[in-house]
Amino acid sequence: MKKLSIKIWALILVFLFITIAFMYVFTDIIYEQLYVEHTKDSMVEVGENLQTMYIGGKVTDELVDKVDQYNLFSNYKVFAVRNPKELSACLPFEIDYDTLIGTDERKQLLQGDYITKIGYEKRFDRQVISVILPLTDQDRLEGILYLYYPLAKISELPKKEVVILISSVLLFAIVVGYFVRKGIQLLMKPLNELHEAVENMSRRNYETRVSVTSKDEIGKLSEAFNEMAAEIQREDEEQRTFLATVSHELRTPISYVKGYSEAIQNNFVEGKEKEEAMELIVREANRMERLTNEIFQLARSKNNIEDLELYPIVLAETVRDSVKLLEQQAENKKITLSVSLDENIIALANEEKLKQIFINVIENAIRYSMVGSKVNIMTKIMKEKAVIEIADNGIGIPSEDLPHITERFYRVNKARSRADGGSGLGLSIVDQLVTQHNGKLAIVSELGKGTIVTITIPCMEEI
Numbered sequence: 001m002k003k004l005s006i007k008i009w010a011l012i013l014v015f016l017f018i019t020i021a022f023m024y025v026f027t028d029i030i031y032e033q034l035y036v037e038h039t040k041d042s043m044v045e046v047g048e049n050l051q052t053m054y055i056g057g058k059v060t061d062e063l064v065d066k067v068d069q070y071n072l073f074s075n076y077k078v079f080a081v082r083n084p085k086e087l088s089a090c091l092p093f094e095i096d097y098d099t100l101i102g103t104d105e106r107k108q109l110l111q112g113d114y115i116t117k118i119g120y121e122k123r124f125d126r127q128v129i130s131v132i133l134p135l136t137d138q139d140r141l142e143g144i145l146y147l148y149y150p151l152a153k154i155s156e157l158p159k160k161e162v163v164i165l166i167s168s169v170l171l172f173a174i175v176v177g178y179f180v181r182k183g184i185q186l187l188m189k190p191l192n193e194l195h196e197a198v199e200n201m202s203r204r205n206y207e208t209r210v211s212v213t214s215k216d217e218i219g220k221l222s223e224a225f226n227e228m229a230a231e232i233q234r235e236d237e238e239q240r241t242f243l244a245t246v247s248h249e250l251r252t253p254i255s256y257v258k259g260y261s262e263a264i265q266n267n268f269v270e271g272k273e274k275e276e277a278m279e280l281i282v283r284e285a286n287r288m289e290r291l292t293n294e295i296f297q298l299a300r301s302k303n304n305i306e307d308l309e310l311y312p313i314v315l316a317e318t319v320r321d322s323v324k325l326l327e328q329q330a331e332n333k334k335i336t337l338s339v340s341l342d343e344n345i346i347a348l349a350n351e352e353k354l355k356q357i358f359i360n361v362i363e364n365a366i367r368y369s370m371v372g373s374k375v376n377i378m379t380k381i382m383k384e385k386a387v388i389e390i391a392d393n394g395i396g397i398p399s400e401d402l403p404h405i406t407e408r409f410y411r412v413n414k415a416r417s418r419a420d421g422g423s424g425l426g427l428s429i430v431d432q433l434v435t436q437h438n439g440k441l442a443i444v445s446e447l448g449k450g451t452i453v454t455i456t457i458p459c460m461e462e463i
Helices: 002-051 061-072 084-089 103-110 159-202 217-265 271-303 315-332 351-367 414-419 426-436
Strands: 077-081 115-121 126-137 140-150 311-314 336-340 346-349 374-382 385-392 440-446 450-458
Touching: 002 061, 002 077, 002 115, 002 126, 002 140, 002 159, 061 077, 077 084, 084 140, 103 115, 103 126, 103 140, 159 217, 217 271, 311 315, 315 336, 315 346, 315 351, 315 374, 315 385, 346 351, 346 450, 351 374, 351 385, 351 426, 351 450, 426 440
Parallel strands: 336 374
Antiparallel strands: 077 140, 115 126, 126 140, 311 346, 374 385, 385 450, 440 450
């Protein structure tokens, strides 16, 4: 961040110096333009006033003397001569008379116009402006008024003014520099906080947050960072919980399998106890297999949400196939599976994944229903959507548990779920598969009365 601050500071200084240099050059140009134009107009005005002293005829010595006396109280040097060559006795520098008044200039003077000339004069080491006005009588050029003035430069200002100017520029630069520095510090403060927060995040301190003090781009960046940090922290906590839960879920069956296997190996159990131990080993091995398959299914569904191929299927047939696979399980608990299907519904789905959804939900309904009860399975069309309802008269789900029922490894009754072989992943998988079908999952339950699971997916008509 220090490098960025230095770059910003250097860039501002460069622009500041460029601005000062530009203003100096611009001021010099404007100053000289206005100054030269003003000097020329002033000299013309003086010359025209002196012209009024000439009343015609030959240029007299008296007129020459009167014009010469004007030099005593004027900044401009002015001379009245009958012939331009007479200027050599008046001017402290040499001039080219042919260039001074050539053919074109002479015509211009005879028309009563004045002539302005600006050129460098070595004698003064500066530009000299001169104005020539005609003294004419009946279309004859009897003489000229010649005025000249060495132009001052902006660099020739009095020392006091130069000191004031330089001091003002330096003071201005210091004041601007101070406020720019404060502005950069204010601007860089949230960026420095972000930099420190990113470093903390790289050290796995996911609880790191930055303060949002503005609504500008930096403020939005800070908000985005906080949202990202919260998401990473949540994902990290979920991952830790997931790994801890998986470890816990596997530890129990592994310990059973290991313990009973060692007991059988060492002949600590015989006869009926040995058979029961073998059955327990097989049951726990099956539970571990089911758990690993469900974890794999959950990870694959989460990482490949857009890869599921959807195509038209007859919904009633898929439901019947799913129910058929669970008839024996329902019969073992003397549970009736009541099916009411709309044969005309063509759903846009993946048949294999849709069966997995139905099997998970119906199996849960059977598992948590009372012996001799009924599970109702119905399909219908509602608002151009295919709706599947699976309702049981089982133990129900407490209202405080409903919002968490699709979370991974979440159990309403851990002891009961573990005894029944449940992993707490079934509804989480169902929720992800329904999402992959662009559908919705809704669960309504009342403790002691039963649960209704509603699955809504698109129909073929929506293509």
